[in-house]
Amino acid sequence: MKRSHAIGQSRLARFPASWLAAGLMAVALAASAPASAASADDLSSETRACLDCHDKPVLNKALDNGETLSLAISAPAYAASRHGETDCTDCHSDVDDPAHGKTKKAIKSRRDYAVGMGDSCNDCHKRQVKAYDDGVHAAMVSAGSDKAPVCADCHNPHTQPNVKQAQPIDATPCAQCHKEIFKAYAKDVHGQERAARGKAAPSCADCHKAHAVKAASFGTGIKDACLACHENAVAQHQEWLPNAARHFEAISCPACHAPNAKRRVNLRLINASTQAQLSEKKGVPLFEERTTAADTANMGLDERALLSLLKEFNQGSGNDKVVLQGRLEVSAGVEAHQISDKEHAIKDCDACHRSGAEPFQSVTLTIAGPDGRPLRHGVQEKVLTSLTSIDSVRGFYAIGASRIKLLDVLLVLVVLGAVSVPAAHMSLKWYFRRRRAQEEAAKSTMQDRNAN
Ligand code: HEC
Ligand code: HEC
Ligand code: HEC
Ligand code: HEC
Ligand code: HEC
Ligand code: HEC
Ligand code: HEC
Ligand code: HEC
Ligand code: HEC
Numbered sequence: 001m002k003r004s005h006a007i008g009q010s011r012l013a014r015f016p017a018s019w020l021a022a023g024l025m026a027v028a029l030a031a032s033a034p035a036s037a038a039s040a041d042d043l044s045s046e047t048r049a050c051l052d053c054h055d056k057p058v059l060n061k062a063l064d065n066g067e068t069l070s071l072a073i074s075a076p077a078y079a080a081s082r083h084g085e086t087d088c089t090d091c092h093s094d095v096d097d098p099a100h101g102k103t104k105k106a107i108k109s110r111r112d113y114a115v116g117m118g119d120s121c122n123d124c125h126k127r128q129v130k131a132y133d134d135g136v137h138a139a140m141v142s143a144g145s146d147k148a149p150v151c152a153d154c155h156n157p158h159t160q161p162n163v164k165q166a167q168p169i170d171a172t173p174c175a176q177c178h179k180e181i182f183k184a185y186a187k188d189v190h191g192q193e194r195a196a197r198g199k200a201a202p203s204c205a206d207c208h209k210a211h212a213v214k215a216a217s218f219g220t221g222i223k224d225a226c227l228a229c230h231e232n233a234v235a236q237h238q239e240w241l242p243n244a245a246r247h248f249e250a251i252s253c254p255a256c257h258a259p260n261a262k263r264r265v266n267l268r269l270i271n272a273s274t275q276a277q278l279s280e281k282k283g284v285p286l287f288e289e290r291t292t293a294a295d296t297a298n299m300g301l302d303e304r305a306l307l308s309l310l311k312e313f314n315q316g317s318g319n320d321k322v323v324l325q326g327r328l329e330v331s332a333g334v335e336a337h338q339i340s341d342k343e344h345a346i347k348d349c350d351a352c353h354r355s356g357a358e359p360f361q362s363v364t365l366t367i368a369g370p371d372g373r374p375l376r377h378g379v380q381e382k383v384l385t386s387l388t389s390i391d392s393v394r395g396f397y398a399i400g401a402s403r404i405k406l407l408d409v410l411l412v413l414v415v416l417g418a419v420s421v422p423a424a425h426m427s428l429k430w431y432f433r434r435r436r437a438q439e440e441a442a443k444s445t446m447q448d449r450n451a452n
Contacts, residue, residue, distance in 0.1 A: 040075035043084065050088045051075045053101060065109045073158050082160045091120040091157060114152045115141065121151050131211035139371035143282075149177065154210075169195050174204040184337040188258075191337075202229065215372035216336070217252075217266070217329065218277060226253050240347065252329040254336040255359070256346040261335035263359035265326050267379060269313060269367045272321040278313070282370040291365070291377035300378035301365060309365075328352070328359050360384050 043051070053059070055075040060068050078084060089095060107113050122129045132138050132151070140148035151157075154173035161167075169191060175182035185191045185204070193201035207225045208214075214221050227233055237244035255263050269278040280287050290312055292298075294305040301309065306324075313322040330336050352359055363381045366374040 040079045043075065043079055044087055046087050046089065047078075048075075050095075051078070061107070063107050063109055067110050069107065069110055069113070077159045081158060082162055083157055086124075090123070091117070093120070111146050115150050117152060118150045128211050131209070135209070135211060135213040136215050136371050136373060137213055143371065147177070149173070153177075166198055169203065172203050172205070174208075178204075180334050181337050184334045188337055188339045189341055190339060215368065215374065216333065217366075217374055218368055218372045220249075223248060223253060250326065250328060252327065252336070254330050254339060255328050257340065258330055258335050258338040259340060259344045259346060261330040261338060262332070262362070263328060264331040264362035264364055265360055265384065266329050266374075267324045267326055267363065267365045269322055269365070270325045271317075272323045274320070277368045278322060279368040279372070280370055280375060287367045287375050287377070295377065300363075300380040301383070302380050303383045306365070306379065306383060324365075331362060 040048070040051070040055075051073060054071055054073040056072055059071040061071055063069055129151075137148040141150060153176075169186060170182070172182070182204075186195070190201045194203060202225075206229075207222055208216065216222055234244050234248065237247070241247055254261065270276065271278060290309055291301065294309050295301050310322060310324065351357060361381050363379040363384060365377045365379050369375045
């Protein structure tokens with residue numbers, strides 16, 4: 001495995017003559033595919049019959065949308081692939097017509113054909129099909145996306161190598177679509193480590209999964225993936241960071257580990273009893289409807305709008321109370337892939353625990369969309385300070401969370417209809433005056449602790 005990696009990476013670069021490169025590649029392929037038919041001669045007679053026509057340098061078909069589909073399948077490459085012992089008709093069960101190749105069959109587009117062929121994998125790879133169907137890409141495909149991947153976008157069924165074979169990092173199928181993220185990853189600690197030393201460091205699929213890919217900010221999925229490799233992370237951080245586990249819940253790892261990223265506060269709508277993120281149902285665009293109605297000037301939600309929005313989400317939610325939970329995260333997906341070495345990570349408590357700290361200058365409200373990806377609406381950052389009016393961030397996280405029952409209390413009032421919005425506003429002020437005193441006391445204790 002290591003050997004073919006080295007060939008692909010360095011020797012090719014030093015010997016530019018393409019014939020030599022091709023020769024080396026062929027050796028590498030043959031050496032690494034012992035389980036498949038070794039050469040075209042080992043293919044079944046049925047498969048060879050198909051290849052008699054299809055192993056041609058040029059064999060094209062014009063599709064309805066004007067695209068050209070190449071019908072050429074290389075016999076040696078097919079024999080060396082993981083499907084070398086699979087017959088063509090195991091997947092192409094519809095090609096058994098004696099008139100095949102003599103009559104024209106209408107195909108709308110390449111995409112249409114690849115999507116249609118997706119079902120053919122299920123006979124032999126049920127586990128992967130099920131996982132894929134459960135993921136964000138499949139959800140997008142069924143919602144009509146022509147950009148989200150189907151099986152054949154990530155696996156060429158006619159040349160598929162053994163997945164255990166080490167590959168250069170840019171061979172990951174994810175790179176072809178998520179280009180900017182790939183570029184960032186290739187330069188960060190993990191990309192560099194993987195390019196230099198192979199599979200101990202994560203590729204895209206190690207953090208996101210290959211098939212059951214979920215929206216990245218949903219739940220705690222990615223944090224769990226980090227901690228599966230960095231098993232001692234909680235203990236290591238605890239040496240200098242009080243209540244590290246709590247910090248890990250409130251802050252996404254890249255928010256400290258991508259030091260040049262812009263950060264923001266994400267207020268997530270969650271179900272207080274199950275702690276699960278609220279999801280929008282397909283075809284019922286409540287979130288967009290409600291946020292645009294609450295923010296007609298499109299200036300970002302202010303605290304009154306936020307409260308009345310919560311009230312709306314609580315109507316008809318039965319006993320499940322809907323609250324907001326704050327989370328500090330990077331503001332762009334690319335930045336989550338700029339993890340640097342530990343020397344550059346944010347260690348300064350002041351980066352967050354002071355008035356006007358950078359991460360709290362940008363606030364967004366999110367709900368999980370039908371496929372799990374967040375739907376957002378801007379929130380005025382003064383919501384955080386006017387809610388807390390303290391130079392500590394603890395108030396922010398506490399919105400609706402367990403420590404300070406602020407919105408929980410207000411919501412009970414609002415839901416009961418006992419108070420009008422202005423009254424709720426008054427009680428907010430009262431609550432905060434009281435909170436502030438408590439926070440100030442807590443803060444000086446903390447400062448004392450730090451000073452010691
Ligand atoms: C493991 C399943 C599988 C096997 C085995 C398989 N194919 Fe395919 N084939 C597909 C899928 C999926 C597509 C459509 C996606 C794509 O474009 O690659 C496809 C597409 C094609 C196409 C259209 C051109 C193209 O590349 O998209 C031809 C021609 C073809 N296959 C011929 C063959 C022949 C000949 C064999 C046997 C030597 C074979 N296939 C074996 C799954 C398979
Ligand atoms: C006699 C030559 C010949 C043989 C044998 C042959 N094909 Fe084809 N095949 C063609 C031609 C020509 C086309 C293009 C037909 C068209 O334009 O619609 C084609 C089209 C295809 C396509 C594109 C999609 C479609 O259904 O039209 C697939 C997939 C395919 N062949 C697979 C196979 C498989 C699998 C076998 C073996 C079971 C096979 N072919 C045997 C000549 C052949
Ligand atoms: C008739 C059974 C069959 C069908 C249908 C089939 N495959 Fe396979 N596939 C295999 C076999 C056999 C292997 C060899 C490795 C193994 O035994 O799992 C394999 C290997 C693979 C691998 C590499 C796995 C590894 O461990 O290296 C991928 C990826 C793959 N198939 C994708 C697909 C896709 C995508 C489709 C549908 C377009 C498909 N397969 C349809 C039988 C099948
Ligand atoms: C977004 C890209 C992507 C899509 C879509 C995708 N795969 Fe994969 N698949 C991968 C990657 C990456 C791996 C290698 C995993 C690894 O290295 O651990 C993989 C591995 C596999 C394997 C080897 C066994 C395993 O689970 O590692 C099989 C079999 C497979 N895929 C089949 C499929 C089938 C069938 C589909 C369609 C339902 C599919 N894949 C869709 C990216 C994808
Ligand atoms: C054929 C193109 C394509 C391939 C290949 C592909 N993706 Fe995607 N993916 C998309 C599109 C399109 C979206 C939706 C737009 C977006 O969110 O970037 C998406 C969305 C995602 C999301 C959800 C984004 C969010 O907001 O949380 C994740 C995570 C993801 N992809 C990871 C991967 C991984 C990991 C791989 C490789 C195993 C991969 N993708 C391969 C096209 C692709
Ligand atoms: C509050 C900011 C912050 C958060 C949140 C954070 N880290 Fe760190 N992390 C650091 C700093 C600072 C260091 C360097 C500590 C040192 O060297 O003294 C570090 C060190 C590390 C190290 C190297 C450990 C070692 O000693 O070798 C790993 C691995 C790591 N972090 C992973 C994670 C993961 C995984 C997460 C999310 C679950 C995470 N970090 C969340 C700031 C943070
Ligand atoms: C070390 C783990 C790790 C690796 C490796 C990794 N990601 Fe991510 N990815 C993350 C984290 C963490 C996030 C942000 C999640 C959050 O909001 O907390 C993310 C976010 C994303 C998103 C959503 C972006 C958005 O706009 O919100 C996509 C898409 C994505 N990654 C694709 C990829 C692709 C493609 C690769 C490989 C080139 C990759 N990731 C490699 C951890 C990883
Ligand atoms: C597949 C295993 C794996 C996963 C998953 C993973 N890492 Fe790593 N990580 C590594 C390896 C291997 C290294 C390089 C060796 C080392 O320093 O430990 C590394 C290095 C690091 C470093 C640099 C440590 C230093 O000493 O400077 C940080 C920080 C880090 N990872 C954070 C994360 C975060 C955050 C996540 C999740 C978003 C994550 N890792 C996911 C394996 C992993
Ligand atoms: C990247 C921003 C960030 C950095 C850096 C950071 N914190 Fe925090 N900290 C937070 C957030 C957000 C919370 C709110 C979590 C909660 O209370 O639920 C928090 C909570 C706390 C708490 C209350 C924890 C509890 O038990 O509930 C203490 C104490 C604290 N931080 C101390 C520190 C100290 C000391 C440092 C420096 C060594 C530090 N923090 C660095 C963001 C940060």
